[in-house]
Amino acid sequence: MTPRVRFAPSPTGRLHIGNIRTAALNWLFARKHGGSFLLRLDDTDTVRSTEEFAAAIRDDLTWLGLTWNDFARQQDRTARYDEAAAALKASGALYPCFETEEELDRRRKRQLAMHRPPIYDRAALKLSAEEIAAKIAAGEKPHWRFRLPNTSEGRGLTPQPTLISWNDLIRGDQSVDLGSLSDPVLIRGDGTYLYTFTSVIDDVDFAITHIVRGEDHVTNTGVQMAIFEAAGATPPAFGHHSLLVGADGQALSKRLGALSIQSFRDEGLEPMAVLCHAALVGTSDAIEPLQSRDDLAAKLDFSKISTAPGRFDVAELKVLNSKLLHTLEYAAVAERLRAAGIEGREHFWNAVRGNLETFGDASIWWNVVAGDIEPVIEDSKLTVAAASVLPDAPWSENTWSEWTAAVKAKTGAKGRALFHPLRLALTGREAGPELKTLLPLMGRDRVLARLEGKRA
């Protein structure tokens, strides 16, 4: 079966690294198996969903290269939900309830006082058709519950376990006891639908074959499998991955804006580094910098995902980012170098890539080899002497060792006393790429001027 998967965020905030773990695992799974990937915006919560967040989700996914084959938004599908709800009402799978929040709260307290689990007692199932009609005629607005397929009928009965089980793609055998849950409300009193319902209808209509999502949805899955059945559909396969938490163990939330993809973009991090980290953290694989999404897809193995939460540390992402840059081939960055105003010669890239923390650092080194910088003269005697023995052009990678040998012979300086003042004069910086590679890129005039302390 060709997999068809989906990523279904609500546009209620900026995507964070945890959301991207879900998006990446789905996308990579589709990629690995030649399947397709649907982006679905779960925007039925019209109060908190915004167009800005919807646009930002698309933008972040595009930046990460997690392209989608299909796109849908729940706001456009109300007519379809109405139709599906009507069928479930007709079959009795959805039943109208009229209790107020206060009434439900009173009942829960009573149940707890009697040491019973505070689950909905299904009192509304006892209403006759006439009673329901009278309530509606009197202006009461029902909310609708889904009757879970369990045997806990009516008020006061001790619930019987009713296990619904599946073989989770990530966690192995799983089950949820539907006997211990309240019948979930799928339609609110104002007629709006809850995610639990709309998600199932969408998954049926879009023929989703595998639902891969965070373990925050395990209980939902038990309930939704029952809704699939009630809607006459076979539930797809499910996989629940561990959630990511922040370095100090804090939960992530779109609403709180922590560890957003935007913040990584602002810091100039590489999309591949973010993807590798999101997909490999909390697995038994080492977190390594892979160069392409296909390489990462080839590595994907759900059985390697640990059930413990993955700890996400920005500092580790930054290290991974530099490791990735250090191995990037020129061909992979030539276009970006040009766009950054760097006439990206391969020599330059190979000389500096090992010193980059972010791609933006390349501009610093480009300025060192081709722009002008303020030289730092630490030992003017040495730099003047060095200028006097500067070899004639053309220069090669051997020029540095020939020149420094000549400076050493002329001044007697060696080791740090020789190299440090030269580095400071030529680059204005304490550390950086090997000078033997930078020197030929700088050219003789620029080097000479800097040795004389001139901005060049």
Ligand SMILES: Nc1ncnc2c1ncn2[C@@H]1O[C@H](COP(=O)(O)OP(=O)(O)OP(=O)(O)O)[C@@H](O)[C@H]1O
């Ligand atoms: N910390 C996390 N680690 C891994 N996956 C997560 C994490 N938080 C959410 N997800 C997954 O992201 C997907 C999108 O979920 P959703 O839009 O509800 O995000 P959310 O961050 O929980 O949002 P909100 O804070 O608005 O409730 C879901 O599949 C969910 O399981």
